[in-house]
Amino acid sequence: MNICVNGYGTIGKRVAEALSAHPKLRLVGASKYTPDQDARLANIKGIRLFVPSESIKNFESKGIAVSGSVDDMIAQADLVIDASSDGKGLANKNGVYLPRSKPALFQGGESEDIAEMSFNARSNFDAAKGKRYVRVVSCNTTAYCRLLKPLAEHYTIKHVDAFLIRRGADPNDAKGSALNAVEWKAKSHHAHDVQTVIPAISIASTAFKVPHTIAHINSMSIQFDEVPSKDAIAELFSKESRVAMLNSATTSAQIMEAARDIGVKRYDTYAVSLLMNTLQVNGNSAFMSFFVPQESIVVPENVDAVCAHFGMGKQESMKITDDLLGIGRIKKELEAVFA
Amino acid sequence: MNICVNGYGTIGKRVAEALSAHPKLRLVGASKYTPDQDARLANIKGIRLFVPSESIKNFESKGIAVSGSVDDMIAQADLVIDASSDGKGLANKNGVYLPRSKPALFQGGESEDIAEMSFNARSNFDAAKGKRYVRVVSCNTTAYCRLLKPLAEHYTIKHVDAFLIRRGADPNDAKGSALNAVEWKAKSHHAHDVQTVIPAISIASTAFKVPHTIAHINSMSIQFDEVPSKDAIAELFSKESRVAMLNSATTSAQIMEAARDIGVKRYDTYAVSLLMNTLQVNGNSAFMSFFVPQESIVVPENVDAVCAHFGMGKQESMKITDDLLGIGRIKKELEAVFA
């Protein structure tokens, strides 16, 4: 199974590294369109780089080693992971993947109808088998799915009000949000996006953007038929490999610091961290907040979507991915730091 | 009616200015304990300054004009507005006001049992008549009361989930919150604080603090017996002089900019701004967000609490205060900018 990554930015570089270490998949390489720092990074990390054929000389004149053209890369791959910037995926599909009959995965920044399905490993892994076009949902939607799917399997959810405090920009974004301000977006797309994965759920969402870079801090107020106890919730999520339960954290910075301290690469935690001290029950509704590592949470989902496409079993795939990325250790150690 | 203000910080300086322009009240002056920039400001603005008797020489040696001691100030006043920093109000009450049998107003940073009642002009004005010790509730609580009281008068509220995105610090605070981080506080005190004013209401709150300085951006999910329409909500709040309804604002910075542009002193808006584009209804619950100008929203409440204490009628007092501070114009012009 030969995979290539089209786009080597925040998601692309992480996914390419994960794939290059996967025991059952082979990374052909990744594409770059500008000869910048990320291109040099790929060289340092030994990720084979493919660039537009007309740009090869330009890259090489800057001392950047190139393994071939983007066309070469796609020709060598059985599946493309499209990790291009928001909105470019559709042009790639129509201009590149469809003409070459090449199956592809897209990211959550694309519209849902770019693909035959929207994917979250925990929620609908098996449905991706054999699909030619699959969309891995975005970071926040992934987090909501990881939490709501187990809850929905055990309890009757009547309605979810989602409330997002989004980071203004990723750490390396040159621009991204108003300084010293809060922005709001009523009826944000996140609610509908969850429904592309878990169709039956009633959910509404409101999003706020604030000037920091570490993580999205999201919350849900969930109305149940019968609200589960805190212990039942803890018991439920203890079985979820990609949900960490932190008892004593009180700022996003503490979680990032702990990830740095325990030696997590790039302080990427992959897991969604449920903030147990925010959990409260009022009548038949439960409120809970969670920490979403916006840069890394979709990395395991991309790897699993590849495996699902090729027909690997859900348990095997998620286990391999978790081990590959050290998610088990991350969950265990974060939970121990914030015991 | 002679009033003095004990403490000349963020709230004290605003309240002192308001009182000095009040047609029915006389400001004795304000107290300062350190000879800093705020003391020089009081001189410039013509607010009479009173300092500890042992500090008079120190202030004067720095070129700051002093009108007497703090003891002098309190002796000349029929009522003290305590605007000291959080937690010092109790020491003032026990050490200064009680021994001198001097009635006093306290701020929302104090514990509720410092006073005989917690005050919000819209909600319980008349109850403050003749009370010796009254607490004006804090900025966020004031905003919740201004919105919930009219709603509760017209609809049956079953439960309120409050969600606060707090500013990390006031613009001039030297310290205040973690940089580049979100902090959270589950079961924040705000819910109970609302109940000190509107006892019957069922409410829970969760607070988040983010690194910006402009305003608190709060939200409520309100469960009704019968949810009002958007038009009904707009109709209801059109009658509230201290609630502005903004249709098109999408960031806190825009509202601050508009306040600057329309020539509002200090960009203080006094009103709570309901963000109409966040309003949505799901089943029997309504969601809405609002902008709370943390420095100024309690200023009219302090003025009204004084008038209530002395037995003035609610309508007369609120009208005088609104005119004094230009709140009618602010509401009208903000609503026009964000029509």
Add this chain to the structure above:
Amino acid sequence: MNICVNGYGTIGKRVAEALSAHPKLRLVGASKYTPDQDARLANIKGIRLFVPSESIKNFESKGIAVSGSVDDMIAQADLVIDASSDGKGLANKNGVYLPRSKPALFQGGESEDIAEMSFNARSNFDAAKGKRYVRVVSCNTTAYCRLLKPLAEHYTIKHVDAFLIRRGADPNDAKGSALNAVEWKAKSHHAHDVQTVIPAISIASTAFKVPHTIAHINSMSIQFDEVPSKDAIAELFSKESRVAMLNSATTSAQIMEAARDIGVKRYDTYAVSLLMNTLQVNGNSAFMSFFVPQESIVVPENVDAVCAHFGMGKQESMKITDDLLGIGRIKKELEAVFA
């Protein structure tokens, strides 16, 4: 003398307001190209609004009153102040002003060769007389000129190293700079820009951009033949109406807070504030830092450039402008607060 303002953004709205109160000039109105909040603001403030003829209906359908087309506005004006966004001034010059033989002022975001001269009232007022195209230099350059011109008149300056800590964005900018980061720009354009006004000066500059919105905090290390004493510097700038000398300020937030407290509209201070506690002398060089209110500092310069164009005398013009904007009071009160 009929003046119009083409563009009603951060600079345009301030300049239009200043002109509308000028005793010797008449404001025709200002132009808007999108029917947004600033257009509504112009209506509220009574600034006559002109829009592209094809957009008039669109503005009016949104309830925004329009006084005519942009072409009408320009036809009625003897001089256009171009306050459009960076880089659009040249297109306006070639497409609109030149064909109509209409004199125009441009802002500092334009390249220097858009105009016959680059203007700073203190430095080269008289040279603007009768010039058809004049560029008012940018906020930082204006501040450097206001400080360096008086120094150069009294002392021999051998070299200036300029060091800028720029605000990341204006308070209302939706985007602007990296969050949680410092950006740098070696050999920034500011040094050369100063030379477009004061040609003889040797100056180099390096600029840093940081994530805050209040003001640019700039510094100079000036090598003199004979370095002036601190008293001599204070004496020199006491005569400059647009330079305030603050002794005790230690943060940009304090200065903004003081501007709010003394009742300055929009907390616009117009003056450059020299931070006297940063002043130090090492051998023959002097170091000093200063606060540049990026939104307002060029407003008086624009007004003066108009007057200079029409041949008014320098002293008369600057005096009228200073009085119009209250700069004398601002200087005096800021200096008193930070005595």
Add this chain to the structure above:
Amino acid sequence: MNICVNGYGTIGKRVAEALSAHPKLRLVGASKYTPDQDARLANIKGIRLFVPSESIKNFESKGIAVSGSVDDMIAQADLVIDASSDGKGLANKNGVYLPRSKPALFQGGESEDIAEMSFNARSNFDAAKGKRYVRVVSCNTTAYCRLLKPLAEHYTIKHVDAFLIRRGADPNDAKGSALNAVEWKAKSHHAHDVQTVIPAISIASTAFKVPHTIAHINSMSIQFDEVPSKDAIAELFSKESRVAMLNSATTSAQIMEAARDIGVKRYDTYAVSLLMNTLQVNGNSAFMSFFVPQESIVVPENVDAVCAHFGMGKQESMKITDDLLGIGRIKKELEAVFA
């Protein structure tokens, strides 16, 4: 050689980890005074924890494993690295180390007279041999010494003007600096601090604090007798193992991102990064800016100070420390990313 670390915060935890991997030193353990997340972290990382004897039960009741009392730890050590918060080092010296005749290293937050010498490995390694009390200078001072010492060895430096843009707080600090503001400190202590290590140098410094968390971005304007060329400077620093030369970086965020991408633990870079695109020469002075990783830059200096105290040779010690921390790889890869 048994070493203990008294204090397990930002510096202490990094130094303890470095020592625990050192081939010639043995870490006894580290002390903690509150049973918080850092204590749990030490357990996870296998750092032996020592706490006040009266607190042992409290720590253990919270599930934190303790290896003994702080007194036990100090008794077992030949040398204490005091990594306590600013200003507590002196109390520790007088109350704990002097009575037990225990040699100790202190951090740069302490006053210079706490120790017999102020230490920077590159500048004065050998002088620490056998000294009982040594102070490792602070992060910024360390950076200045690493750059100025090689320059001073090859060129005659007449004067240095230092200009610091300090981060407002470390990533995990709960408080630290004014939000949305720039603070300034004229005649900051940094200039004198450099002179405690390189006594002959003429230097002045001014410090600014801005609201971000990543790194200090400092600059120097150096007056030489004869200014070196850019090539000569590059040649000079190519030999310095703890100075990286980055050609194309333009924001602090990019450097942090690169450190994350190349897999540097905690994104700690240890080296000072000279920003080569800021280098410019004006007459006989050179201007250059540099990136100071405030959390990690003193870690190698602490390790070397221990080795210097025990009489190890400078080259051997610095080589072991560099290898231990991977500084050679970090320098090489950062330079490659920003080639």
